[in-house]
Amino acid sequence: MSEQNKVSLPVIKRLPKYYRYISTMQKNGVVKVSSSELARIMGTTASQVRQDFNCFGGFGQQGIGYNVNVLLEEISRLLFSENKLDTILIGTGRLGRAISGYLTAEAQGYRLIGVFDKAKDEIGQTICGTQIRDVRELEAFCKKNRPQVAVLCVPSQSARELAPVLVELGIQGFWNFSHYDLSVDYDNIIVENVHLSDRLMSLGYRVRNNISKL
Amino acid sequence: MSEQNKVSLPVIKRLPKYYRYISTMQKNGVVKVSSSELARIMGTTASQVRQDFNCFGGFGQQGIGYNVNVLLEEISRLLFSENKLDTILIGTGRLGRAISGYLTAEAQGYRLIGVFDKAKDEIGQTICGTQIRDVRELEAFCKKNRPQVAVLCVPSQSARELAPVLVELGIQGFWNFSHYDLSVDYDNIIVENVHLSDRLMSLGYRVRNNISKL
DNA sequence: TAGATTGTTAATCGATTAACAATC
DNA sequence: TAGATTGTTAATCGATTAACAATC
Numbered sequence: 001m002s003e004q005n006k007v008s009l010p011v012i013k014r015l016p017k018y019y020r021y022i023s024t025m026q027k028n029g030v031v032k033v034s035s036s037e038l039a040r041i042m043g044t045t046a047s048q049v050r051q052d053f054n055c056f057g058g059f060g061q062q063g064i065g066y067n068v069n070v071l072l073e074e075i076s077r078l079l080f081s082e083n084k085l086d087t088i089l090i091g092t093g094r095l096g097r098a099i100s101g102y103l104t105a106e107a108q109g110y111r112l113i114g115v116f117d118k119a120k121d122e123i124g125q126t127i128c129g130t131q132i133r134d135v136r137e138l139e140a141f142c143k144k145n146r147p148q149v150a151v152l153c154v155p156s157q158s159a160r161e162l163a164p165v166l167v168e169l170g171i172q173g174f175w176n177f178s179h180y181d182l183s184v185d186y187d188n189i190i191v192e193n194v195h196l197s198d199r200l201m202s203l204g205y206r207v208r209n210n211i212s213k214l
Numbered sequence: 215m216s217e218q219n220k221v222s223l224p225v226i227k228r229l230p231k232y233y234r235y236i237s238t239m240q241k242n243g244v245v246k247v248s249s250s251e252l253a254r255i256m257g258t259t260a261s262q263v264r265q266d267f268n269c270f271g272g273f274g275q276q277g278i279g280y281n282v283n284v285l286l287e288e289i290s291r292l293l294f295s296e297n298k299l300d301t302i303l304i305g306t307g308r309l310g311r312a313i314s315g316y317l318t319a320e321a322q323g324y325r326l327i328g329v330f331d332k333a334k335d336e337i338g339q340t341i342c343g344t345q346i347r348d349v350r351e352l353e354a355f356c357k358k359n360r361p362q363v364a365v366l367c368v369p370s371q372s373a374r375e376l377a378p379v380l381v382e383l384g385i386q387g388f389w390n391f392s393h394y395d396l397s398v399d400y401d402n403i404i405v406e407n408v409h410l411s412d413r414l415m416s417l418g419y420r421v422r423n424n425i426s427k428l
Numbered sequence: 429t430a431g432a433t434t435g436t437t438a439a440t441c442g443a444t445t446a447a448c449a450a451t452c
Numbered sequence: 453t454a455g456a457t458t459g460t461t462a463a464t465c466g467a468t469t470a471a472c473a474a475t476c
Contacts, residue, residue: 010467012419016412020393034433043398046433047469054435062434063476079415081422094312101308102410109418148421173421175414179234184257190426192417194408196316198230200389201293203406204323205226207362207387208295212404224443248457260457261445268459276458277452 007055014052015079017042022072034065080109085173086145088114090162091153092122092132095177099153104128110149114141118158138162142169149173156180221269228266229293231256236286248279294323299387300359302328304376305367306336306346309391313367318342324363328355332372352376356383363387370394 021042025033035053036046053059053066059074060066087110089100096117103112105128117123118135125132133141150171152159159178163186166174173190176182179198183191206212235256239247249267250260267273267280273288274280301324303314310331317326319342331337332349339346347355364385366373373392377400380388387404390396393412397405420426 007425008467009425012416012425013412015419016409016415017395019415020412036433041398043395045469047471048467050434050436051468058435060434061476062474063432065433079419081418085418085421094308094315098308098312099410103414107411107414110414149417172424173417175417181231181257184255188426190417190420190424192413192420194410194413195230196313196408197321198227198234199406199408200317200321200324201230201233202226203363203387203389203404204295204299205229205293206404206406207299210386210404211221211223211226212402222443250457259445261447262443264458264460265444272459274458275452276450277456279457 011052011055015075018052019072019075019079022068022075025068026072030068032065032067033071035060038066084109084111085149086111086113086147087149087151088112088116088138088142088147089151089153090116090135090138091158091177092117092119092125092127093153096151096153097127099151099175099177100130101128103151104130113145113147116141139165139169142166142171146170149175151175151177153177225266225269229289232266233286233289233293236282236289239282240286244282246279246281247285249274252280298323298325299363300325300327300361301363301365302326302330302352302356302361303365303367304330304349304352305372305391306331306333306339306341307367310365310367311341313365313389313391314344315342317365318344327359327361330355353379353383356380356385360384363389365389365391367391 021038034046035049039046039049056074056078059071087103089096089103089112092100092115100112100115103110112128112130114133115127115130116133116135116138122132123134148171150166150173152162152174154162156179159176159180159182163180163182167186167189171189174182174192176191176193177196179195181193182189183193235252248260249263253260253263264274270288270292273285301317303310303317303326306314306329314326314329317324326342326344328347329341329344330347330349330352336346337348362385364380364387366376366388368376370393373390373394373396377394377396381400381403385403388396388406390405390407391410393409395407396403397407
């Protein structure tokens with residue numbers, strides 16, 4: 001995979017956006033699109049569109065443009081995969097429940113195989129068809145089922161305690177909703193942080209100071 | 215406020231992180247910190263810390279470092295404000311409920327003044343002490359109460375329909391959980407997008423291609 | 429062939445990092 | 453005064469944008 005070295009994080013983070021827009025186009029029966037048209041719709045530049053696609057070898061035809069079906073197929077191939085990522089979720093509070101619903105019902109490329117909490121009254125309940133397990137079973141469960149991804153919907157102190165255990169158990173990627181910054185303490189793991197409170201704070205700053213331009 | 219022009223978006227997005235770390239320090243009784251120590255703890259560089267703080271005029275003392283109390287006070291002053299932002303939330307599905315709980319209980323600087331849904335069986339229910347209103351009352355409610363921020367926890371089609379109405383009603387900032395890209399269609403509004411599915415897709419790409427480094 | 433549009437190289441822009449003078 | 457550490461200017465780095473040759 002010499003592919004990956006050329007691809008910067010900003011490009012990777014834009015892939016889902018391309019996926020969204022191109023999916024819609026396909027649904028609407030659009031057959032072909034040029035980089036400039038796509039850029040116009042997405043609010044970016046034609047240069048960026050072409051640069052981005054060329055990180056992965058280039059999906060277009062000179063003089064013609066991009067075939068929507070081909071484009072969607074290539075981007076789907078990049079983002080998804082036949083072998084889904086086995087995923088566990090820890091913390092079944094309101095947010096945890098919302099996220100497990102999403103993971104079960106909508107998320108492509110993931111399979112939610114276990115849900116954990118430490119609260120006695122949560123354990124045993126079923127959410128989205130999965131029974132909530134005692135977090136004390138986590139280690140045994142992971143050793144047996146080898147999940148690759150962990151979703152953390154717990155307070156930051158719990159996240160801090162869970163992190164070394166989960167890393168040790170072979171978790172490669174974290175979807176982190178806690179305030180704890182995993183990436184500061186661990187180098188070789190992959191983390192997507194969703195620090196909701198951070199986003200809300202910077203929104204507030206921007207609203208009060210009227211900073212709209214990205 | 216000549217302050218604001220010098221401050222780039224990356225800096226603004228880092229403010230909450232500073233706030234988190236410095237709050238913890240204060241709780242732990244730390245009195246003084248240097249840019250290099252703070253950088254070490256936060257996983258960044260001393261240069262960046264000093265540059266960031268100096269966007270706002272500089273909070274430190276040459277030769278000494280930064281006083282934790284002063285630092286926290288200054289950053290709090292930037293992020294929060296005595297006059298809270300009046301906020302409405304639309305969409306009371308699982309995610310909407312989780313977010314309204316968060317807005318009511320934990321979020322600083324915001325006041326949740328209205329919650330809306332279109333489903334008959336949701337309307338009239340109470341979540342976190344707020345009664346769910348019919349989305350058809352939205353216009354009248356906004357004209358009367360003038361909220362500044364709207365939280366969108368609805369599907370993208372609903373978001374697309376709501377956006378022009380809300381902008382017209384004077385909403386300045388959006389916390390957008392839908393897949394619809396508000397910022398493409400509207401220029402002068404402030405949007406914090408939380409595209410959960412996007413983040414999950416890019417996490418998957420990174421896990422499968424083992425791209426950990428930020 | 430002429431027009432269109434990509435793939436790719438070059439130029440620009442902005443953010444991060446390094447260096448250092450100011451000063452506590 | 454010497455040591456430490458900021459504030460601030462300069463250098464570097466990386467990402468975005470522009471330009472253009474290749475080619476359908």
